[in-house]
Amino acid sequence: MMPMDTLTIYLAGEIHSDWRDQLRRHLEDRKIPADIDYVGPQEVHDRSDDIGEAILGEQPGQRYRDLMGARVNTLRTRVVMQRADLAVAYFGDKYKQWNTATDAGAAIALGIPLILVRDPDHTHALKELDALAALTVETLEQAAEAIGYVFE
Amino acid sequence: MMPMDTLTIYLAGEIHSDWRDQLRRHLEDRKIPADIDYVGPQEVHDRSDDIGEAILGEQPGQRYRDLMGARVNTLRTRVVMQRADLAVAYFGDKYKQWNTATDAGAAIALGIPLILVRDPDHTHALKELDALAALTVETLEQAAEAIGYVFE
Amino acid sequence: MMPMDTLTIYLAGEIHSDWRDQLRRHLEDRKIPADIDYVGPQEVHDRSDDIGEAILGEQPGQRYRDLMGARVNTLRTRVVMQRADLAVAYFGDKYKQWNTATDAGAAIALGIPLILVRDPDHTHALKELDALAALTVETLEQAAEAIGYVFE
């Protein structure tokens, strides 16, 4: 096992906003005495949507374009989630975010402790994930505090 | 192992509509030569929302009411999901359905084959789950056909 | 997998009081539509303490009497815990109950959902187990309600 001065965090969430950058900044500001490695889906939205056809060529319609692109994307997320010690699932106000919830459920089932980040407005809709998560917070800054606490 | 004339199916999805009854009817209509057992969350919506306070007493606010109720509900779903040979995740037009996606991700991570049922309108939003699922169909009737095929 | 009309519950707790009988009665009163099977340690206290020497013969001192008896008792609990779908850990006012907590931790690590039953006086001392348990209740009657809910 790696000594406890490294940590790999899987960041599950939409790829439209810069929430991952925010979390990374909060963690850097805390000067945690550990090497933190971040893994997760492709963060550039168009690249993520186009990767199927970029690699495999044109597909006969949106359904296959989406499926083939998703095959490439889930190849990536499956490989990197194997490395995670901890996962953060971020739910914002926009987008269906079903992929986020899927990743969260997978992380939990794999025994990876999960921090759920969600606005109080989503309390009811995310109550089950709250019960399954190791911890539920409301802001990315709180998530960073909890992660830093692992190394105190 | 149980002989292959029994099957337990975990039904993941919202608890507002009668989609589970529809699926059960389609399966009965097919006269599949097997005992099919259905498990899943509590289907009576108010009972599901109230169960926390019903058992534990009044809670100091919505956040705790939701959390405690969800603890009881996820106790149930964790116990029954252990029994599932197969899971069906149903996505309709309404509700956030984050719980559905969480259950779907958990089932997949636990090695339980998943049938994803979703309208073509959700193709893009559910592309990752499509790539992870064993099979994606558009209607509950198609899901029933695929399940019946296991016993042909 | 067994159909969802059976359930095996591991009852972790001290073997001095009749708390298991109380829980069994609460469950019978609820007329749950399932066969519930109870497993756990030997409930007759003297038999539990004496079983080592009863089988293996006199031991050279209390330390070895305890160890050999415990080997027989943990043979039993390990075999039966393998059968459990769910565990209940009961903490009363007396006794160190370290064995109860050990069993609870083991159940959780094995993925067996746990219901923690404890008086509010023990809230602080059992806070970590509360966070790890699927559900925490204060009375055996509440535990029975939650178990019955699995079958609603």
Place this chain on the structure above:
Amino acid sequence: MMPMDTLTIYLAGEIHSDWRDQLRRHLEDRKIPADIDYVGPQEVHDRSDDIGEAILGEQPGQRYRDLMGARVNTLRTRVVMQRADLAVAYFGDKYKQWNTATDAGAAIALGIPLILVRDPDHTHALKELDALAALTVETLEQAAEAIGYVFE
């Protein structure tokens, strides 16, 4: 796998006394030819008790203060216990130490070999944990000897 010149030890026990410092000193005195990394719960007692409200804000009462704090603490212990090659569970004369026994049971169920450290006065109360542990000793110095033996 890491070469056998590193070892991560999970230290389960109360966070009131300096027993962990004592064990660490005994191990350093033995000049074991390995990098030993220690993981475990937060050792500063007040920080451990307060961390829930420190991150999440004021909670409506002791029960929720304890639960939320414990969620943060168990996030930490779950992450770090994943790294452990070996666990030490220390039982002293004071405190209920149910958290210690819970961690011990979890470690054993996860296949992490456990060294139980306990005064002879606790022989009877810890007999089951004695039977499940890889080794039972009476002092921290003996625990350090056994750990050093792994590298001889």
Place this chain on the structure above:
Amino acid sequence: MMPMDTLTIYLAGEIHSDWRDQLRRHLEDRKIPADIDYVGPQEVHDRSDDIGEAILGEQPGQRYRDLMGARVNTLRTRVVMQRADLAVAYFGDKYKQWNTATDAGAAIALGIPLILVRDPDHTHALKELDALAALTVETLEQAAEAIGYVFE
């Protein structure tokens, strides 16, 4: 666990010949004192090839017709392979039989003991599977003898 008078066997192999019927007959002839349950892929070849479009509707080309049909077929085989205590992989003279080898490798990795049935002409091409299999025989009759031996 089921008592040792039942056995579920996964039959991996091409679906063109009647080799499964032959094996079943050999086993029935041996009057083995056990209920033997057989699982495996759909044995009616056209049904297997058409099932994708039968359920999902017309697909835009052979590649998608094959993929969607295979998704339905592998849903079936994944569900039933979970039930297997033992697997038989049969290699005949015709067909690529890559699906057979894939199933064989999966069974072995899942810890399901495998009996490899192959003509001596395939000794060299199947040498690795021979080394990984529990047993290699040349005829279905020998496979039946070995299976019957489990119950002697």
Place this chain on the structure above:
Amino acid sequence: MMPMDTLTIYLAGEIHSDWRDQLRRHLEDRKIPADIDYVGPQEVHDRSDDIGEAILGEQPGQRYRDLMGARVNTLRTRVVMQRADLAVAYFGDKYKQWNTATDAGAAIALGIPLILVRDPDHTHALKELDALAALTVETLEQAAEAIGYVFE
């Protein structure tokens, strides 16, 4: 999971004496309220030695005769050990009994609780297995007592 009125026991040991019959008699004498199923290697010694050539035909020498026979025999023991809730490893005065020790080590590693039965003369040679076993006894009658205790 099966209700706790059934038990499958894997009997590991030499196949020359009738020790298995002795253990079965002791267990029947105790009138244990459970269906006990016994699994293990082929008990008829010549059949066990000959089975390789009986199925596969003559082999070019003792080394291959032994290997092929052992492949058939370990196919059997692997299939049946999957069913065991508990294992008994019996060491007598004669024979190398390396197969017994191999089975014992496998059972332990698979999490199957083991009862070691050995004469005090073998205390030193079996000390490690003693430390790994759930329980060590000296006679088959003591083993039967311990097994009966599981059902008290």
Place this chain on the structure above:
Amino acid sequence: MMPMDTLTIYLAGEIHSDWRDQLRRHLEDRKIPADIDYVGPQEVHDRSDDIGEAILGEQPGQRYRDLMGARVNTLRTRVVMQRADLAVAYFGDKYKQWNTATDAGAAIALGIPLILVRDPDHTHALKELDALAALTVETLEQAAEAIGYVFE
């Protein structure tokens, strides 16, 4: 867990052509910001065929020569496959390639994401592996693109 700047890839496929060299070149050309380690079977064909007799001495016939050589070869592949984060299975026009499919099935069952590389001519014969693989591509260059995408 290793930080996400390393990756070990298991290369499953025939050992007659230089396809592995081609894939390695495509990956080097992409200048992926990671240390990529390649594992797989022995690539020198004669060495692979002869290794059994090279180590163990002459065997009595082709069947045993193949089996003993395969035992050495599968010792190697089993050890190295344990290290893989990802697998690539390559199917060309020649050779039975049953070993390739066996390795592919094993990788999938072990939870190692698989990229299937196959010419469109094999679409039908490899449809099941296509459904089980994380991604199916037609050329080694596309496989390299997908692997590089993991690190974008």
Place this chain on the structure above:
Amino acid sequence: MMPMDTLTIYLAGEIHSDWRDQLRRHLEDRKIPADIDYVGPQEVHDRSDDIGEAILGEQPGQRYRDLMGARVNTLRTRVVMQRADLAVAYFGDKYKQWNTATDAGAAIALGIPLILVRDPDHTHALKELDALAALTVETLEQAAEAIGYVFE
């Protein structure tokens, strides 16, 4: 996962002769391009026998002296076996070597590939272990060749 230029080998066997030194020398002579780490039981026989009383103090008789010493020794072997990629089990002409066979069975059950080293005189007594092992050789030099082959 560690890159494939390291290997940890568990050496199971008696601790009377210098067979481990011989194997290590053979491996060094092969100049394998990898860091090979060796783990196993304590090789100094008296230290191994005495370690129980050395740490825990005098025990009331040989049976307890052996058991307590074995607890310390199996703590060591359990911790280090977790690190092994591969195991070698050596059987010589003397000693019961039940501990060797136990370790071998455990390694196999844990999925660690095993090389069995045994003189042809033990062919019959070790036939089952031969069938379960990845490879069986007659000399330590052959074992070293097979290990070196992993890195070719």
